[in-house]
Amino acid sequence: MRVLLVAYGSRGDIEPMVGLALQLRALGAGVQMCAPPDFAELLDGFGLPLVPLGQSVRAMATAAVTGKTAGTKPQPTSMSERAARLIAVTYEAVAAVAEGCDAVVATGLIPAAAAAQSVAEELGVPYAFVSYFPAxxxxxxxxxxxxPGRPVPPDVTDNRALWDLNRENLNSLFGEAVNTHRVSLGLPAVDSVRDHVLTDRPWLASDPTLSPWLRPADLDVVQTGAWIRPDERPFPSDLEAFLEAGEPPVYVGFGSMxxxxxxxxxxxxxxxxxxxxRRALLSRxxxxxxxxxDQGDCFAVGEVNQQALFRRVAAIVHHGGAGTTTTAARAGAPQVVVPQMADQPYWAGRVAELGIGAAHDGPNPTTESLSAALETALAPETRERAAAVAAAIPADGAAVAARQLLDAVGHRPR
Structure with missing residues (x-):
């Protein structure tokens, strides 16, 4: 039994796949991962073979946000051209290692997942798309x-109408690139890129307490719980010393944003x-x-065990990625979410709705706006609510998904 995992995106897209890969391996399955080159060291640390996809995601994200293009190749000018390039490089990389795989699981950008799905079709093996949040x-x-670039008309408010518009937008952005590539492989063109890539039975790797899938719905969504990769790394000695030197600090970090x-x-x-x-603990x-x-009440860290760290802080200020939000919630730590893009406004809203923290208004924090949000997060009632929610979050989502996947392809775990 061999499973091919494909993820093109930031660290928040890769980490859950690592959690799934380790559970699959524990059940006796072989695993091959295809992901951006940024995560070679992460995967190597778990002995997971990596086939790199395309350019550095960090370099491209930095160029998009800051305008600094050092280290990135010239990019195509249109979304369709960028999609076509990503489809081509993803297909080439995935097809090269797909022979002998019994299933393909994909996540991340739609064009990359479409390429992975085409490989699965050619091999005649099951394919599943996984999302880390319901929206x-x-x-x-x-x-x-x-x-981006596809604003919603203000007079359209019905959710079904908005999803119809979403289908049209994704066809406009990616349809030509996806179908041109599929036809070149001898595969039929598709009417809806979104529905084709997601399928009518996508997986949802998020915790039902934090982000429930509401029914009835048209899709037969398989919600497994969040996929958490294990982390047993000890703290660096200087970080441990800082934590021990005073009251729990406030953590501030924006992950892979x-x-x-x-x-x-x-x-x-x-x-x-x-x-x-409070003291401040910054994540670079x-x-x-x-x-x-020299700021004695502040400390900066690089890569560190967040699962352990978040249990030792007073609150967490972050961007609102699915992984960071879930890790903070599991630790029972109050949160301030400063959403930047994509799924992050969704997670900011959930944190506020659950009463486990505050949603910052917009992506650009000021001293005043952050201070006001921290007042909410640091209130005793917020910590009490965060502790109650933490107790309701299991940690076995990846194990659930691994068993379901192996059962679906006829393999019984030993």
Whole structure:
């Protein structure tokens, strides 16, 4: 039994796949991963073979947010051209290692998933698309994401009408590239790129308490729970010393999201944390948050075990990625979500609705706006609610998904 996992996106797309890969391997299945080259070190640490897809995601994201293009190749000018390039490089990489695979699981950008799906069709093996939050999947209970450059007409408010518009937008953005490639392979063209890639039975790797899939709905969604990869790494000695030197700090980090002005964000965050009488713990991440000078009440970390760290902080200020939100919720830590794009406004809304933190208004924090949000997050009732929600979140979503996948292809775990 061999499973091919394909993920083109940021770290938030890759980490859950690692969790699934480790559970599959524990059940006796072989695993091959295809992901951006940024994550070679992460996968190597778990002994997972990587076939790199395309260019560095970090470099492209940084170029898109900051305008700094160092280290990136010239990009095609249109969305259709970019989609066609991503489809071609993904198909080439996936097809090269797909022989002998019994199933394909894909996530991330639609064009990359479409290429992986074409490989599965050619091999005649099962294919599944996984989303990490409900609002990527059509439903009468919530609206779709708003795609850049595709604003929603203000007079369209019905969810079904919004999802019809979403289908049209995705066909406009990716339809020509997907179908041109499919026809070149001898595969039939598709009427709806979105519905084709997602299928009528997509997987939802999110916790039902944090992000429930509401029924009835047209799709037969398989919600497995969140996929969490294990992390047993100890803290660096200097981080441990900082944690032990005073009261729990406030963590500030934006994960694999670049920001336009890291200095301004750092300054606003530190000042807001100090205004609450707290110490600050900055995560450098792809935003390159960094301290200047000797600031004894502040500390900066790089790659670290967040699962353990979040249990030792007073609150967490972050971008609102699915993985960070779930990890913080499992730790029982109050959150302030400063959403930047994509699924992050959704997670900000869920954090506020659940009463486990605050949703910052917009992507650009100031000292005043962060300080106000932290007042909510640091209130005793917020921590009590966060602890109650944490107790309701299991950690076995990846194990559930691995068993379901192997059962679906006729393999019984040992």
């Amino acid at each position: 990527y999947l059509p439903s009468p209970h919530h609206p779709p994401l708003v795609w 670049p920001v336009r002005d890291a200095q301004d964000v750092t300054r606003a965050a530190v000042e807001a944390v100090r205004a609450q009488g 991440g792809w935003a390159d948050l960094a301290l200047t000078g």
